[in-house]
Amino acid sequence: MKTLKNWCTGIAMLLVSQALYAQQDSIHISGSLKGLKENSVRVSFADDAGQNIFFKATAVNDVFTITVPKQKVPVVARMDVGIKRDLSAIVDGKSVGNPAPPLDLFIYNQDINLTGDALLVQFADVKGDQENNIFNSYKQSVRAEERRTYLIYNNLFNAQYHGEKLEATTEMLQEEAGVNFKKIRDKQKSFVAQHPEAFASVFLLSRMQNIYTADGYTQAFNGLAAKYKDHPMASGIKSYLKKVSNSLAGSPTVNFERKDKAGKLIRLADYKGKAVLLDFWGSWCGPCRASHPHLKALYEQYKKDGFEIIGIAQERGKSLTEAQAAWTKAIAEDGINWVHILNMDGIEKQDLVKDYNVMAFPTKILVGKDGKVLLRITASATDDIDQALAKIYGH
Structure with missing residues (x-):
């Protein structure tokens, strides 16, 4: 009997110690999201060992708590709610739409508290450890522009597919979204x-x-402290920098x-003495062709x-x-009347996409009159090429 009692006591102590260990080795993500009601909250992330893990909880009167393991280093998590937030429509029997963005936050070593609106969970306030608090300060700085842009695209989608009234003309809304994007871009660069x-x-x-630009991106990464440069999140950055280094x-x-x-x-080589893009x-490629009107304007301005x-x-x-x-x-459709070559025509001798390490389209490389690279940019969301040409030609 004494042996059984000792065994039971030992098991109880083990369970208590495991519970205490679990508490010490975990953090709580708690919060209140208006309109969440009794719906679910989901959090997923790859832990510091690289394993993808998923957690779910059911809210009570908008309030929820999820317990997740602490991490040795911060890891990026995505959080969403069990409420329909996606944009969707049926066109010719096919589904079209866009998923609503989740909330980005970091899982680290302290409890986290969230407040916000369930339908706009991506804009929730996140407070907890220092890394989340710093990130939250950035998100607050861009929240107005990001929220407004999100609502603009919702309005455009719902007007196109569900007959919702547009707040303004499509052109005016797209222009407003473009202005917001530039503000967000500048604030991101400043924050980094x-x-x-x-x-x-x-x-x-x-x-x-x-x-x-490739140079700007290189300088931005080189300007970071060593603290997280070897974090798995930085590996993609370093891989990209290696590929554009040429x-x-x-x-x-x-x-x-x-x-x-x-x-x-x-x-x-025959173009030496001229600036060439x-x-x-x-x-x-939609973004490629969307950039053509601006390229046509630049070509018209500087071809003389x-x-x-x-x-x-x-x-x-x-x-x-x-x-x-x-x-x-x-x-012909885009009316782009400059020199054109097709990479597939002669690719067996030289693959230009491979030689220039082009990883995404459009990629634009401006070559100076001396035949050397002036700048490289992917996509067309900046005015770096405009500024470089103005500097070359003085107007």
Whole structure:
């Protein structure tokens, strides 16, 4: 009997110690989200060992608590709610739409508290450890622009598919969203520069390749403190920087010889003495083609000064004939009357997309009169090319 009693006591002490250990080794994510009611809250993240884990809780009167394990270093988590927030519609029997963005937060070593609106959970206030508090200060600085832009795109979608009345013309709303994006971009860059030791800076920078030139992105990462430069979140940044290192300012260009769509031989070396923009694009690429009106304006402004554009198309046709058809059709539709070459036509001798380490479209590389790279930018959300051309030509 005494032995059984000792055994039971031992088991009880073990369970108590495990419970205490679990409490000490866990943190609580608690909060109140208006309109959540008795719906669920979900949190997912890859832990500091790289394992994807998922947690779920049911709220009571808008209030919830989720217990998750502490992490040795901050990790990025995504949180969403069990309420329909996605934009969706049925068009010709097919579903179209966009998922609502989740809330980004960091799981680390202290409890977290959230407050906000369940339908707009991505804008909730997040407070807890220092890393979350710093990140929350950034999110507060851009909240007005991000929230307004989100509501604009909701209005545009619902007007198109559900007959909702537009707040203004489509052009006015898109222009307002564009202005907001530029404000957010500038605030992101400023935050990263002013908070070199924050994990939030690494997190933001991991998503910001398209709003810096290759040189600007390199400088931004080099400006960070060493604290999180070896964090797994930084590995993608370092991989990207390695790939664009051959096209930083001052780098020699990779020469090529290709026939244009008229059959004329184009040699990049022949353009020395002129500023040339290499525009990597494709007929299938919406952002590429959306950038063409602005490129046309720049070409019209500076071609009399000797400025040239060489469009390098990466097409998806199964055959060269298919690729050529899609390519020439897009050129005609967009009215882009500069030099054009097709990467597939001659790719067995030289793959220009590979040689220039193009990872996304559009990628634009501005080459100076000396034949060396001036800048490289992915996407078209900045005015870096405009500023560089104004500096070259003085107007």
